[in-house]
Amino acid sequence: MRRLLGIRLIWPIVILVGLLVLNVIIEPSFFTVRVQDGHLFGSLIDILRNGSPTLLVALGMTLVIATRGIDLSVGAIVAIAGAVACSILAASPNPGSVSTVIGAVAAAIGVALVLGAWNGMLVAVVGVQPIVATLILMTAGRGVAMLITQGQIITVSSAPYKVIGAGYWIGLPASILIAAVMFALAAVFTRKTALGMLIESVGVNPEASRLAGVPVRAIVWSAYLFSALCAGVAGIMISSNVTAADSNNAGLWIELDAILAVVIGGTSFTGGRYSLAGTLVGAFIIQTLTTTAYTIGVTPGVMLVFKAIVVATVCLLQSPAFRATALRLLRSLRRKPVAEGGVAS
Secondary structure (H helix, E strand, C coil): CHHHHCCCCHHHHHHHHHHHHHHHHHCCCCCCEEEECCEEEEHHHHHHHHHHHHHHHHHHHHHHHHCCCCCCCHHHHHHHHHHHHHHHHHHCCCCCCHHHHHHHHHHHHHHHHHHHHHHHHHHHHHCCCHHHHHHHHHHHHHHHHHHHHCCCCEECCCHHHHHHHHCEECCEEHHHHHHHHHHHHHHHHHHCCCHHHHHHHHHHCHHHHHHCCCCHHHHHHHHHHHHHHHHHHHHHHHHHHHCEECCCCCCCCHHHHHHHHHHHCCCCCCCCCCCHHHHHHHHHHHHHHHHHHHHCCCCHHHHHHHHHHHHHHHHHHHCHHHHHHHHHHHHHHHCCCCCCCCCCC
16 A cells, blocks of 8 residues: 555546546536537546647647756747638638648648747757746747737638537547547657657756767757647647637646646656656646636636645645655654653553
């Protein structure tokens, strides 16, 4: 039992299960999944669908943090990708054409990769601190998105494009399937090839890795490219869900949710150790928190405090030092006080 409780991922899983149980207590039909017109519907499906963009961004953030970096620009990249895709569709004479949608999506992902390459160049080649390098794009990125949309919310009418974020494939929301494929590809490339070991090596000691022949710059650059790719796909997914590009609100603060998901999942901010499975659990904790907050009637203004309390609880439970201190305190409280002038029974 003690060995089980020492596993870092067990506490996020316990918190996630606890949140789900709380929702069931409040709403007994919470776990109900129904089939309507060949599609799956239900609260659990909504959590998976709405949490897919956060999972995608957190997935890329995991590999960046594993290399001792940070990417604060993902929210801006989300906004830019959505703005590019919707602008192309809005300007097209045939936005409902599949070829037009493919071209718009390809252009949005291409722009996202360019932005990721920019971040990677600043960090890996120029040597700018990751938080500073990505803060530049975080600050300027929304301005770029506003320039693309000319400060307007661009709405599009394209059934094929709407499928990406709000449609269904084989009965499941398309966004869930896209996130699952991205997660599976990341898991295969980082756990079934040498890439994962190289990422951990760079995160633990980049100088020693360089001396050992590891292409440190290429690894770091690739991490930022992948982070931007994930953010670009998330941006397309978010804009597709509402069939509009809102440069002000699209992806707003999603970088913070992604970082929280990565931290909850047990990835070390000092680099090296990372967990994709932990990030998956962390992302759905973040989304379930939002659902739970609305279920129990927490107002939007207080929801951030509610989220912070739960995240802080998970992080404390993951800390061996905190658990040891709490255990010592619990043992001291359980001891019988020594009677005055006597001995303890």
